[in-house]
Amino acid sequence: MLERHEIETFLTLAEELHFGRTAERLRVTTGRISHVLRKLERRVGAPLFERTSRVVRITPIGARLADDLRPLVQGIEDAVRRAVEAGRGITGELRVAFVGESTAPVLARAVAVFTERHPECVVHVHEAPLATTRSSLRDGSIDVLIASYPFDGMANGPALLHERRVLAVAADHPLAGAESVSLEVLGDHPVVQYPAVTSAAFKRDRTPDRTPSGRPVPKGPTGGTFSELLSLVAMGRGVLPVGELSRRYHPRPDLAYVPIHDAPPILRGPVWREGNDTERVREFVRAAVDANPGTGG
Incomplete structure (x- = not known):
């Protein structure tokens, strides 16, 4: 040996x-x-x-x-x-973050349970900009992120939030008054794009290149933040599939949210760098699961 x-x-x-x-x-x-x-x-x-x-x-x-x-x-x-x-027990510091207002309550509940269980560990809470989520996990400035799936290249799960998809359109768009739409309508209208730093799997999930029947999806302009994406939609530059909680957290008179009846739900939950599987991280993920049972959209 x-x-x-x-x-x-x-x-x-x-x-x-x-x-x-x-x-x-x-x-x-x-x-x-x-x-x-x-x-x-x-x-x-x-x-x-x-x-x-x-x-x-x-x-x-x-x-x-x-x-x-x-x-x-x-x-x-x-x-x-x-x-x-x-x-030693769970001590030290843990840096956690959320992406988007809809994940903030999920994170807050997780922090409350984790802190009750491990009062000797200091938890720092941040909001992560869309453009720096991946780099923040890689450089260690964030330990655990509550974000949307898929988040390729990172450890993640389980999903804590299941959210039905809706199509964000301008308030005066022809689809604004529809009871619901199919994913096929993405082939008829430009789709606003997420920034280039977004993972390939995420972009395919949110803004696919083709409809379910194989028709190409025209690409609209790119936004740098979620608010910019919605503003582009409101200006009539394109449409954008989003989660239905956008109705609650991003209500705007110049936008309409139309249910997509044949789309799978959007899943959100904890994400962390695979090499950063410390006891603190594992305990926080466990706390997040226990704090958010049966969370839905």
Whole structure:
């Protein structure tokens, strides 16, 4: 069995490809690095690195070993971290956010339950702009986001809010007085577009390229925020499928919301970066589920 310091030495050298930098990072001598590597290569029975006086290259066998070891080491570190967190209890700070007014009550209920259960953990609440939701999760400035699905590239779920879809149109639009419409009408009118930073899966869900029958959907202008999207609709620049809670949170005399009778519901819930699955995050998601049973549109 490989010892931890052997694995750490090997993976650090595989990353740095330089004995001096590896020794500096591990706070040992280059001779120690060489000794550990020779011992490891004898055990494997093959060279793991090709080294000359000028360059260090990892061999195919070494590269394969590094690829196999990294997730195992990460798994061990995650397990230890979770055990430490469980032993200490939920403390520290948690940064949570919501996107859009309709998710704010969901988040507020989750924060109330989480804070009651874990009073030693300070929760910071923010509203996340549409354009920075993904980057905020990636850089760690937000730990958990309550947002719309699909949110590809992130861990998410379960859905806490199920909201029927309606079509936002200008108040004087020909469809404004309709009892309901089909998704097929998207092929007859320009559809206002979400900003480019929005994920591809989300855009396909909200503003599809084609109707269910395969007709192309004409693209309207792009808005940077949800209010801008609705303003473009109100000015007659296009239509936009949205959740029916928009009636409550964005009532405007220059807009009408028409039910879409054949569209699936919009789902909203917790989203977080997959590598950020700390005990705090898991406990907050659990609190969010318990605080929002049977939430609907």
